[in-house]
Amino acid sequence: MIKLYGPRGGSSLRAHWTLHELGVDYENIPLELSKGEHKQPEYLAINPAGQVPAIDVDGFFLAESIAIAQYLAEKYNPSLLGTQEQKAKGLQWALWIMLSVQVGGLSDMSRPKWTGIPDEAGVAAGRAQVEKNLPILETYLGANEYLAGNAFTVSDIDGVCTFAYARWAEFGLTNYPNISAWIERCEDRPAYKAAKGE
Numbered sequence: 001m002i003k004l005y006g007p008r009g010g011s012s013l014r015a016h017w018t019l020h021e022l023g024v025d026y027e028n029i030p031l032e033l034s035k036g037e038h039k040q041p042e043y044l045a046i047n048p049a050g051q052v053p054a055i056d057v058d059g060f061f062l063a064e065s066i067a068i069a070q071y072l073a074e075k076y077n078p079s080l081l082g083t084q085e086q087k088a089k090g091l092q093w094a095l096w097i098m099l100s101v102q103v104g105g106l107s108d109m110s111r112p113k114w115t116g117i118p119d120e121a122g123v124a125a126g127r128a129q130v131e132k133n134l135p136i137l138e139t140y141l142g143a144n145e146y147l148a149g150n151a152f153t154v155s156d157i158d159g160v161c162t163f164a165y166a167r168w169a170e171f172g173l174t175n176y177p178n179i180s181a182w183i184e185r186c187e188d189r190p191a192y193k194a195a196k197g198e
């Protein structure tokens with residue numbers, strides 16, 4: 001049985017949600033990050049970067065949530081990736097959201113919430129990056145129901161999970177109605193609720 005290392009939140013939620021969409025049973029090992037369990041030698045043998053999520057599929061180890069979601073869909077039900085063009089377009093947006101909205105953006109804005117270490121400059125720089133980039137996604141989602149176009153794909157899982165950081169940062173999305181409606185559409189799916197344990 002697949003082992004998934006990582007809790008039902010943050011980047012790990014991408015893997016939980018994908019497995020629920022696919023209807024694949026798995027064993028979850030959440031790991032206590034606060035106890036440093038993700039930095040122990042046994043886990044570093046699975047993911048040398050010492051981050052969650054990672055999966056173990058019969059001895060095949062894989063990390064990086066977008067790669068995990070892509071691999072699982074490809075293995076268990078490629079229709080979750082859409083057509084070749086939908087897969088490519090969805091991946092374009094999933095990577096862009098991760099690299100332009102999450103990293104250096106929402107993640108920097110929310111970091112003080114979980115570290116307890118104030119970082120006014122980091123939060124301000126993160127906000128500036130997010131406010132510069134979100135209108136690009138807002139415009140795209142005004143013309144497209146999902147990241148890949150008109151079909152829900154694994155890329156929507158990747159993209160939507162980034163916005164958990166907006167909640168942690170208490171960054172409201174009321175100025176972005178198309179993004180808000182897309183998140184709501186995706187989070188309304190039974191697999192999302194199941195992945196969250198709701």
Ligand SMILES: N[C@@H](CCC(=O)N[C@@H](CS)C(=O)NCC(=O)O)C(=O)O
Nearest residue numbers: 010011012050051052053064065066
């Ligand atoms: N790019 C990675 C990011 C993974 C990541 O940042 N994981 C966090 C939890 S959400 C983590 O393991 N943090 C602990 C650490 O970096 O030491 C992915 O998408 O899988």
